[in-house]
Amino acid sequence: MKQFISVNDASNIDQLVQLALRYKADPLCDRNKGQGKRLGCLFLNPSLRTRLSTQVAAQQLGMEVIVLNAAADGWKLEFGEGVIMNGDTVEHVKDAAPILGQYVDILALRSFPELKDRETDYAEHIIHQFIRYAGVPVISLETATLHPLQSLADLITISETLQANAKHYQNRKPKIVLSWAPHIRSIPQCVANSFSQWINAWQQAEFVITHPAGWELHEAYTAGATIETDQQKALEGADFVYVKNWSSYRSYGEIHKEASDWMLTTRKLAVTRQAKIMHCLPVRRNVELSDEVLDSPASLVQQQGGNRVWAAQAVLQSILNGTA
Amino acid sequence: MKQFISVNDASNIDQLVQLALRYKADPLCDRNKGQGKRLGCLFLNPSLRTRLSTQVAAQQLGMEVIVLNAAADGWKLEFGEGVIMNGDTVEHVKDAAPILGQYVDILALRSFPELKDRETDYAEHIIHQFIRYAGVPVISLETATLHPLQSLADLITISETLQANAKHYQNRKPKIVLSWAPHIRSIPQCVANSFSQWINAWQQAEFVITHPAGWELHEAYTAGATIETDQQKALEGADFVYVKNWSSYRSYGEIHKEASDWMLTTRKLAVTRQAKIMHCLPVRRNVELSDEVLDSPASLVQQQGGNRVWAAQAVLQSILNGTA
Amino acid sequence: MKQFISVNDASNIDQLVQLALRYKADPLCDRNKGQGKRLGCLFLNPSLRTRLSTQVAAQQLGMEVIVLNAAADGWKLEFGEGVIMNGDTVEHVKDAAPILGQYVDILALRSFPELKDRETDYAEHIIHQFIRYAGVPVISLETATLHPLQSLADLITISETLQANAKHYQNRKPKIVLSWAPHIRSIPQCVANSFSQWINAWQQAEFVITHPAGWELHEAYTAGATIETDQQKALEGADFVYVKNWSSYRSYGEIHKEASDWMLTTRKLAVTRQAKIMHCLPVRRNVELSDEVLDSPASLVQQQGGNRVWAAQAVLQSILNGTA
Numbered sequence: 001m002k003q004f005i006s007v008n009d010a011s012n013i014d015q016l017v018q019l020a021l022r023y024k025a026d027p028l029c030d031r032n033k034g035q036g037k038r039l040g041c042l043f044l045n046p047s048l049r050t051r052l053s054t055q056v057a058a059q060q061l062g063m064e065v066i067v068l069n070a071a072a073d074g075w076k077l078e079f080g081e082g083v084i085m086n087g088d089t090v091e092h093v094k095d096a097a098p099i100l101g102q103y104v105d106i107l108a109l110r111s112f113p114e115l116k117d118r119e120t121d122y123a124e125h126i127i128h129q130f131i132r133y134a135g136v137p138v139i140s141l142e143t144a145t146l147h148p149l150q151s152l153a154d155l156i157t158i159s160e161t162l163q164a165n166a167k168h169y170q171n172r173k174p175k176i177v178l179s180w181a182p183h184i185r186s187i188p189q190c191v192a193n194s195f196s197q198w199i200n201a202w203q204q205a206e207f208v209i210t211h212p213a214g215w216e217l218h219e220a221y222t223a224g225a226t227i228e229t230d231q232q233k234a235l236e237g238a239d240f241v242y243v244k245n246w247s248s249y250r251s252y253g254e255i256h257k258e259a260s261d262w263m264l265t266t267r268k269l270a271v272t273r274q275a276k277i278m279h280c281l282p283v284r285r286n287v288e289l290s291d292e293v294l295d296s297p298a299s300l301v302q303q304q305g306g307n308r309v310w311a312a313q314a315v316l317q318s319i320l321n322g323t324a
Numbered sequence: 325m326k327q328f329i330s331v332n333d334a335s336n337i338d339q340l341v342q343l344a345l346r347y348k349a350d351p352l353c354d355r356n357k358g359q360g361k362r363l364g365c366l367f368l369n370p371s372l373r374t375r376l377s378t379q380v381a382a383q384q385l386g387m388e389v390i391v392l393n394a395a396a397d398g399w400k401l402e403f404g405e406g407v408i409m410n411g412d413t414v415e416h417v418k419d420a421a422p423i424l425g426q427y428v429d430i431l432a433l434r435s436f437p438e439l440k441d442r443e444t445d446y447a448e449h450i451i452h453q454f455i456r457y458a459g460v461p462v463i464s465l466e467t468a469t470l471h472p473l474q475s476l477a478d479l480i481t482i483s484e485t486l487q488a489n490a491k492h493y494q495n496r497k498p499k500i501v502l503s504w505a506p507h508i509r510s511i512p513q514c515v516a517n518s519f520s521q522w523i524n525a526w527q528q529a530e531f532v533i534t535h536p537a538g539w540e541l542h543e544a545y546t547a548g549a550t551i552e553t554d555q556q557k558a559l560e561g562a563d564f565v566y567v568k569n570w571s572s573y574r575s576y577g578e579i580h581k582e583a584s585d586w587m588l589t590t591r592k593l594a595v596t597r598q599a600k601i602m603h604c605l606p607v608r609r610n611v612e613l614s615d616e617v618l619d620s621p622a623s624l625v626q627q628q629g630g631n632r633v634w635a636a637q638a639v640l641q642s643i644l645n646g647t648a
Numbered sequence: 649m650k651q652f653i654s655v656n657d658a659s660n661i662d663q664l665v666q667l668a669l670r671y672k673a674d675p676l677c678d679r680n681k682g683q684g685k686r687l688g689c690l691f692l693n694p695s696l697r698t699r700l701s702t703q704v705a706a707q708q709l710g711m712e713v714i715v716l717n718a719a720a721d722g723w724k725l726e727f728g729e730g731v732i733m734n735g736d737t738v739e740h741v742k743d744a745a746p747i748l749g750q751y752v753d754i755l756a757l758r759s760f761p762e763l764k765d766r767e768t769d770y771a772e773h774i775i776h777q778f779i780r781y782a783g784v785p786v787i788s789l790e791t792a793t794l795h796p797l798q799s800l801a802d803l804i805t806i807s808e809t810l811q812a813n814a815k816h817y818q819n820r821k822p823k824i825v826l827s828w829a830p831h832i833r834s835i836p837q838c839v840a841n842s843f844s845q846w847i848n849a850w851q852q853a854e855f856v857i858t859h860p861a862g863w864e865l866h867e868a869y870t871a872g873a874t875i876e877t878d879q880q881k882a883l884e885g886a887d888f889v890y891v892k893n894w895s896s897y898r899s900y901g902e903i904h905k906e907a908s909d910w911m912l913t914t915r916k917l918a919v920t921r922q923a924k925i926m927h928c929l930p931v932r933r934n935v936e937l938s939d940e941v942l943d944s945p946a947s948l949v950q951q952q953g954g955n956r957v958w959a960a961q962a963v964l965q966s967i968l969n970g971t972a
Contacts, residue, residue, distance in 0.1 A: 028360060036676060038704065048398040048420065052390055052427045056362065059388050064707050066700055072396055072720055074696040075930065084934040086832050091930030095942070096696065099929070099953035103700045184410050281423070282399065282415030286408040294419070305423035352684060372722040372744065376714055376751045380686065383712050396720055508734045605747070606723065606739035610732040618743070629747035 001318035005127060005140040006148055006194075007201045013155065014202075019317065020156050020310035027060050027313075034063035034320055040104030041067045041141065044077075044126070045112040049281065049308050050141045050149065054108060057312035061320070066104065079129050093126075097133035106319055107134050113144035113188050115253035121145065122218070137319045145218075147190045150280050151198040152311040157304045158205075158240060161276055173206050174239040177275075179231060180211030181288035182260050183245035186253045191280050192246045193221040200224040210234035212259055215248050231262060238272040240300075243279050243289050264289045266296070276300050325642035329451060329464040330472055330518075331525045337479065338526075343641065344480050344634035351384050351637075358387035358644055364428035365391045365465065368401075368450070369436040373605065373632050374465045374473065378432060381636035385644070390428065403453050417450075421457035430643055431458050437468035437512050439577035445469065446542070461643045469542075471514045474604050475522040476635040481628045482529075482564060485600055497530050498563040501599075503555060504535030505612035506586050507569035510577045515604050516570045517545040524548040534558035536583055539572050555586060562596040564624075567603050567613050588613045590620070600624050649966035653775060653788040654796055654842075655849045661803065662850075667965065668804050668958035675708050675961075682711035682968055688752030689715045689789065692725075692774070693760040697929060697956050698789045698797065702756060705960035709968070714752065727777050741774075745781035754967055755782050761792035761836050763901035769793065770866070785967045793866075795838045798928050799846040800959040805952045806853075806888060809924055821854050822887040823921075827879060828859030829936035830910050831893035834901045839928050840894045841869040848872040858882035860907055863896050879910060886920040888948075891927050891937050912937045914944070924948050 003009055010016050022029065039058040043051065051067070058065045068074060077096060078089035085092065100107055109130055113121035121144040131138045140148055158176070162169055176199055178192060192209075196217060199207045207225040209217065216227065228234040235241065243264050248254040256262075263286070269275055277289070277299045285291055294301060327333055334340050346353065363382040367375065375391070382389045392398060401420060402413035409416065424431055433454055437445035445468040455462045464472055482500070486493055500523055502516060516533075520541060523531045531549040533541065540551065552558040559565065567588050572578035580586075587610070593599055601613070601623045609615055618625060651657055658664050670677065687706040691699065699715070706713045716722060725744060726737035733740065748755055757778055761769035769792040779786045788796055806824070810817055824847055826840060840857075844865060847855045855873040857865065864875065876882040883889065891912050896902040904910075911934070917923055925937070925947045933939055942949060 038707070040700070043397070046396075046398050048392065048394075048415070049423055051397060052364070052392060052424070055390050056427050059362070066703050068696065068700065069397060070696075072694075073691070073699060073717060074694050078933070082934070082939060085932040086935050090932075091696070092933050095929055095931060095933075095949065095953075098950050099697055100700070102950070102954035103704050103957065281419055283419060284409040284414075285402070285416050285419075286406070287410050291406060301419065302422050302426070305419075306426035309427065367721070370720075370722050372716065372718075372739070373747055375721060376688070376716065376748070379714050380751050383686070393721060605743055607743060608733040608738075609726070609740050609743075610730070611734050615730060625743065626746050626750070629743075630750035633751065 001315070001322045003131060003138050004148060004315045004319065005138065005143065006146050007151070007198045013198070016152060016314050016318065017156050017159050020152070020307070020314035021160070023313045024310045030061055030317060032062050033317060034058065034061035037105040037320060038064045038066065038103070039106050039108060039316065040100055041065065041108045042070055042100065043068070043110045044070045045110050047110055047141065049305055050110065053308035054141060054312045056309050057316055060313055061316055063316070079125050093129040094133050097130050098135055101135035104136060106137050106139060106316065108139040108141050110141035111143050115186050115188065115247060118249070118252040139315060139319070142190060144188065145190050146194040146197070148194055149308065149311050149315065150191055151194040152315065153304055153307040154195055154242070154278060155198055155202060156307045156311055157278065157300050160303070161300065173204060175206045175208065175237050176240045176242065177234050177238040178209045178242045178244065179234065179264060180215055180262060181243045181245045181264060182256065182262050183284060183288060184255070186247040186255050187245045189217055189246040189249055192217055192244050195242055196221040196225060208234045212256055212262065214250060215246065215256060216250060217246070218249055232268065232271065235268060236271045238275040241269070241272065241275045241277055243277065245288055263287065264293055266290065266292045269293065274298065278304060281305055325639070325646045327455060327462050328472055328639045328643065329462065329467065330470050331475070331522045337522070340476060340638050340642065341480050341483050344476070344631070344638035345484070347637045348634045354385055354641060356386050357641060358382065358385035361429040361644060362388045362390065362427070363430045363432060363640065364424055365389065365432045366394055366424065367392070367434045368394045369434050371434055371465065373629055374434065377632035378465060378636045380633050381640055384637055385640055387640070403449050417453040418457050421454050422459055425459035428460060430461050430463060430640065432463040432465050434465035435467050439510050439512065439571060442573070442576040463639060463643070466514060468512065469514050470518040470521070472518055473632065473635050473639065474515055475518040476639065477628055477631040478519055478566070478602060479522055479526060480631045480635055481602065481624050485624065497528060499530045499532065499561050500564045500566065501558050501562040502533045502566045502568065503558065503588060504539055504586060505567045505569045505588060506580065506583045507608060507612060510571040510579050511569045513541055513570040513573055516541055516568050519566060520545040520549060532558045536580055536586065538574060539570065539580060540574060541570070542573055556592065556595065559592060560595045562599040565593070565596065565599045565601055567601065569612055587611060588617055590614065590616045593617065598622065602628060605629055649963070649970045651779060651786050652796055652963045652967065653786065653791065654794050655799070655846045661846070664800060664962050664966065665804050665807050668800070668955070668962035669808070671708070671961045672958045678709055678965060680710050681965060682706065682709035685753040685968060686712045686714065686751070687754050687756060687964065688748055689713065689756045690718055690748065691716070691758045692718045693758050695758055695789065697953055698758065701956035702789060702960045704957050705964055708961055709964055711964070727773050741777040742781050745778050746783055749783035752784060754785050754787060754964065756787040756789050758789035759791050763834050763836065763895060766897070766900040785970070787963060787967070790838060792836065793838050794842040794845065796842055797956065797959050797963065798839055799842040800963065801952055801955040802843055802890070802926060803846055803850060804955045804959055805926065805948050808951070809948065821852060823854045823856065823885050824888045824890065825882050825886040826857045826890045826892065827882065827912060828863055828910060829891045829893045829912060830904065830907045831932060831936060832903070834895040834903050835893050837865055837894040837897055840865055840892050843890055844869040844873060856882045860904055860910065862898060863894065863904060864898060865894070866897055880916065880919065883916060884919045886923040889917070889920065889923045889925055891925065893936055911935065912941055914938065914940045917941065922946065926952055929953055
């Protein structure tokens with residue numbers, strides 16, 4: 001693996017999932033693979049699970065980790081070409097990235113969208129500039145449009161559930177529903193885009209996306225899925241329900257303010273096949289999902305969060321192998 | 325040891341002190357005990373000594389450490405049950421804590437009181453929610469009402485002094501005075517509560533607490549000590565004077581604005597038995613204590629700060645043993 | 649080496665450069681030298697390259713590193729003697745520094761000038777107070793007036809270039825020009841002071857400093873260099889051009905607002921001997937230097953940034969040896 005910024009960097013999704021599950025069974029089985037290698041984690045935005053799980057994964061491969069919170073510890077970067085830098089950006093990515101690349105063997109980067117201008121966000125200029133200039137493999141810790149480490153952890157979680165219930169799925173594919181949820185803030189589309197991209201690429205599920213009209217995701221990620229604006233109809237027969245808010249892609253960044261009835265509740269789940277519930281966290285309780293759903297045995301949310309470690313470890317190891 | 329949030333978690337105070345002194349004599353004697361184990365330090369508030377000494381202690385046991393500054397690196401947590409999360413809290417402790425618990429073997433947490441509502445602060449809801457949901461042993465790095473790692477370091481310091489002057493204490497217990505000091509800000513009661521709790525539990529001293537009327541601490545911590553509002557009378561014959569400000573427990577959070585004469589000075593110490601001076605730091609020089617006292621050979625303040633490492637190391641090791 | 653705060657702490661500059669180049673050739677050749685030793689990095693101000701390169705260097709010597717961002721993670725320190733601390737400073741360096749010194753084996757410190765009062769900044773009170781009270785060797789990670797790790801990395805870069813082009817320099821010294829550049833903010837003099845101090849102490853170059861009249865540096869650092877206010881004349885025959893802005897030393901902290909013609913461009917370089925271009929970074933593109941110059945093969949800027957690791961590693965090792 002040369003980089004990890006989308007599903008396209010995973011040549012074989014199932015193999016990557018299996019590698020992750022091997023690490024889950026034996027976290028330290030490759031503890032010397034990364035010895036003398038260093039991971040740099042650059043956060044342009046806050047992070048909890050991604051920050052910690054990536055560090056844990058790297059340590060378990062024997063790597064050193066250095067973390068930089070760009071805003072708090074450093075200064076504001078410039079990403080435009082040819083700019084006269086007489087404003088508030090202090091350093092150009094052209095100058096900063098290659099230096100970081102000299103200090104570390106793998107560079108991991110988190111960069112949120114601004115949710116103001118769609119073209120800018122979807123150009124993914126920031127991570128592409130780092131890829132262009134860093135000179136070392138780059139891992140996305142979530143960018144404007146995608147969150148591949150989350151999606152890999154999601155697929156690990158789904159795979160574990162399918163394996164534990166193999167009988168139920170002998171003659172049919174599982175039905176996975178991505179269900180839009182209400183939220184009070186303008187939230188990126190990246191987790192939903194990325195989950196859609198991975199499930200579509202995986203090709204081992206019946207995949208339905210449900211959301212209010214006007215909250216369609218970009219077709220580049222959803223093509224292949226069934227789109228259904230009737231939530232209840234979408235949930236019928238579901239085996240997995242992935243709950244997630246996103247702001248509008250069409251009317252870019254818009255919050256849907258009259259959609260509180262889209263909150264997932266136990267009552268709505270009656271039409272599913274005792275569906276397992278997924279969410280990437282952080283979750284707004286009793287806004288996106290009810291306490292009752294989140295605290296039920298059907299919730300895979302904690303398992304997803306735990307699987308972030310094994311996803312990161314599998315990706316780091318694949319990159320270490322690729323560059324070895 | 326299953327957790328470390330108060331003196332009640334220490335089954336044998338003297339043994340814990342002796343373990344700490346063993347580490348002080350030979351810091352790396354257990355350097356492989358924590359191999360493959362990970363300590364997570366979660367700071368909801370700033371920290372200097374606690375942050376560094378705990379990391380040093382963990383490293384000396386061979387543990388990996390990951391640090392999260394919740395406010396700067398992450399986001400605001402919700403601690404209430406059943407809340408509709410449509411406000412400024414981004415993630416519920418119910419969701420965050422178990423994930424952290426999957427990433428680390430021991431979770432250490434700092435959380436200050438708000439000093440607005442006494443019931444809220446004294447309920448210690450935050451650390452209790454973490455204990456409830458994290459699924460791994462929890463260590464207090466100072467909470468709203470207690471600071472046990474500080475108190476253990478204080479007792480290590482007192483024990484060292486007693487051992488070095490064993491002759492003086494053959495026929496009598498040392499007299500320890502906790503002396504309230506002036507301050508310009510509203511300061512938690514936790515260090516004073518905790519010191520009182522530990523000295524009372526230790527039962528090897530004559531213990532006097534002196535403060536202006538109205539600045540009484542909660543009896544849960546002070547019961548067993550003599551309360552004396554005449555500072556000079558309290559200091560008579562003291563072997564140790566622990567100087568510390570705290571805001572009012574009764575008139576919760578109130579600053580005493582006309583108490584500058586409570587500042588400890590060399591002159592006041594004349595009635596002591598050449599008392600040793602203690603303070604947990606940070607200290608407001610020439611407000612709480614005079615430069616003259618702090619810079620005198622009688623000051624144990626630097627020794628206390630150094631002993632923070634050995635206190636943390638003894639606690640981490642006791643927990644590693646308990647969970648092994 | 650007992651400390652590293654200026655060129656005066658380097659008893660033999662060339663030996664230090666050679667040690668750094670040995671680490672560049674074989675980063676892990678001393679990987680056990682620092683085992684069981686701990687470096688503490690205290691940042692009173694932001695840092696990117698220095699922060700990361702110093703951590704990398706320490707890790708490559710087998711040292712543990714702990715990092716404290718004083719402002720964000722901790723609180724404001726007091727540096728004045730005898731102060732009544734009833735203001736916004738929470739802890740005195742007299743109390744904090746010796747504790748830090750108990751936690752680490754080497755203390756590294758970054759502290760910017762305020763650029764308000766020259767006497768205060770040039771007294772270098774902050775690092776001197778740390779040296780006075782820490783009780784362990786102190787390394788400057790850039791202070792108000794000097795940035796010795798940068799200057800050492802600069803000399804490593806110059807030495808590499810000279811070695812690679814040894815024939816050109818058989819009969820003459822290289823000509824090095826420090827060329828003032830425009831900037832929109834008030835920037836410390838420290839990099840320019842420090843570079844001047846090191847090149848003068850090194851004594852193996854013809855050294856010219858060029859800047860607008862009124863932007864003279866302190867003679868303590870420049871004595872020995874030729875000062876030339878005609879930039880074009882200064883550049884004639886240059887082998888190396890070090891570009892850097894600094895605010896006025898005379899009219900302390902003043903920005904030169906009508907000096908955009910001091911920006912270094914390809915056209916200006918025609919009079920040089922195909923000069924190599926240096927800058928410490930961060931650089932304001934198309935303000936200090938043109939894109940064309942920075943992106944040309946003549947630029948050593950990336951090499952300088954990479955060499956920061958080997959500079960730090962050589963200094964850490966020299967201090968470890970000195971204290972062993």
